Amino acid sequence: MLLKNFQNHINDNLSFLKGSRLLIAISGGIDSVVLVHLCHQLNLNVALAHCNFNLRGKESDGDEDFVIQLANSIDIEAFTESFDTQGYANEHKISVQMAAREMRYFWFDELAQQLQFDYILTAHHADDNLETFLINFSRGTGLDGLTGIPEINNKFVRPLLPFSREQIVDYAKDNQLEWRVDSSNASTKYLRNKLRHEVIPILKEINPSLLQSYQSTINNLSDATDIVEDHLEQFFQEAVVSIEESKMTFKISEFKKQNNPRAYLFETFKDYGFTEWNDALNLLDAQSGKYILSNTHRLIKHQDHLLLSKIVPGELIEIVVSDTSQEIETPFGMMCFSEVDEISDNSTTSIYVDRALLKFPLLIRQWKVGDVFFPFGMKGRKKVSKYFKDEKLSLLDKESTLLLCSENNIVWIVNRRADNRFRVTEATQEILKIELK
Template sequence: MLPIARFLEFTQRNKLFLKPEKVLLAVSGGRDSVLMAHLFNEAKLNFGIAHCNFGLRGKESDDDETFVRELASAFNVPFITVRFATAAFAEENRISIQMAARELRYNWFEEMRIQYGYQYIAVAHHQSDATETILLNLVRGTGISGLHGIRPKRINIIRPLLFLSSEEIKEHVSSNNIQFREDSSNSSVKYARNKIRLNVIPHLRELNPGLDETFASNSRRFEDIEEFLNIHAGSLRRTLFEAGKQGETYIPIGKLKALTPLKLLLFELFKPYNFEEPVLDDLVQAWDGQSGKKFESPTHTLLLDRQQLILKSNERPETHEVLIEEHENAIQWKHLYFKSRYETTHGLTIPTRHDIAFFDADLLQFPLKLRLWKKGDFFYPFGMKGKKKVSDLFTSLKLSLFSKENVPVLENGNGDILWIVGFRTDDRYKITPPTNRVFILENLNTHEQQGHVYRETIPRKRL
């Protein structure tokens, strides 16, 4: 028997998807993804199958594609596939084959999800994959975020097999006589992950047969610690960081020195500004006497100015940016003032106003960012399928050049644009029936973008 009850309990407990929603399964033909497809089919869920042929193993890759195509036909579900010139893409972009395959497949999955109207992409990571990820992160060096492994849900990516270990998957596939394809590259120790899987984990299992369960429990604890640390760092940032009039931020060195543990909190305080540990170590060594010295990250510069640090963006002043922390409720961006709050969906009414935006709070990644729009920016307009360039939106609204130069956008922590302030929100982060918490950001100014007010024409419903 397939573990249908455990599967459904896991998807419901982690709110991966609702039963009527469409899920696109990433199926390679291997044991894990094929079992995932059988579970979705047995549970009579609404799904389709997508397969990537990376062209790396010749006939073996083509046979995998044929196998997955036939599996989709047997289940009578939609099937889509693509062939990539993976090796050429890796060489052109000077990245590893594994990184190239990852980038190609996830970009393509997202395009197919949008094109065919799927709500989520399901990938077949399991408990043992999560264990391998944590070990690999530890070997390479990681912060707390690398210790909680793989999350069941991340925006549009879901992992419905995280309740199973690799041994459990083998047992279910064998006992149910499920056919699958063996990937010969899985037995090669050429790749770092395979070395962990084949050479390290078996010895660790000798010490602890319940290794995956132990790592899963530990990762939940680390995730709680990370959340606590983020809240504490955000509170400290609001206390210690004083915004100046020209976009700079002033931080008293004396109060930084009093932090304990210093190195950990210093890293967390400056993490949103992309400062690495060696740079912050140099800062600590210098802040007692080298006034005027600069410390740089890819995006920001810290200046030692006697008894204080001055933090500034490396971008030109006209590209002003403001970070919004998760529990920050008063925000200033240039001449605009915003307030934020959280509400539940119970009894919530969404008005058709241009100066307020509503988002599913569980889909947001903090800190958010308010910044000027840039050439090449795009978003997925509310109520529409497909993406749209911000510049094209401005053209359709007939905004003047000066108006365009003063339009801020709200950016999610993952780089997605959430709101063209005063005009349109992004459809990917809208409130839906499963939404529990709502993040609301309101522009308190009577700012109408050179007299032009955009009114949302998509019908809104009472939730």
């Protein structure tokens, strides 16, 4: 019965798999073994990929041997990879489960690219989908987290998603299939296993048609999500000012126009790790320069806008310029030095200085509190921080601004303002043009 339903599902909804080169992610457990058997019965062009995470000693090695034997028995190709999962988890300070997930999907993707597999199949089924729904629900989520596992996600396809664990087990027993049992699946110390063994059986006892009811709910939520996404697309067109490599800029006024600004903040920034949505809401009326942080991003209030930027680990920029015969690479472009006979243009990306006034080596660095300079065209000095404030620079703009210095004196606030002390005068004998390309 499952084979016929699976064939119909492929024909009706996933026909692109027929004739494609497919890689099946197989653990050796009952779900992935049944997926391999079903695909083999339909003569789909498949190969197997197995990860040995080395977390269960001989049991892990036994899983790998089983997958190789299964592939040999039905004459298909199998790829295996051994991982130091615990070491990776310790190095990246993440859980073992997250480490295994990251390494697994990275390897599958790499394998597919190198050997030109069109799609990667995983054996997620309806019960997995329900478990994921409950996990997301218990942790707090939005509509996206309640619509379950996507059947198609780029190269990853989950053709067993409409079918229950019960159907899969019945098929395996009816066809006398062999599979491996992961002893860790019996432990309820993991949330998914606790839901699987303790919570979902009670829910199924209360409602024997739980999976069908859940699928109905998923369909309704997916329809609601489509409506929300259509509206959000229109909102983004109005709210987004610019999308640059280093930041995205949003109009605060567009959030304030909405009946529920907090909801729009959630939908706009939920994928960037933020969780404190009342803090995000308060940011709309905060002073310029205030910000909130996630583990990966920063959301900054700057005048009438919100600026979203990725957090880059702090790195001190100090670039020494020993002479002017070289081009110097900076994080924001190539700084070039050239001797010229006259001043030919005026732009923020280049300055002209009296070369004799420079004391080498020069230093390219970030600004720091206490820096002062003499703005070109003025006699007096000015704090760099005051100059930034007058220019209404955002926190991100300040952080991405470099200074070119001669000894302890600022020659140029790069791409913004030259220092008057190094200007070209009638007494200048050698003009040096400095520009950032």
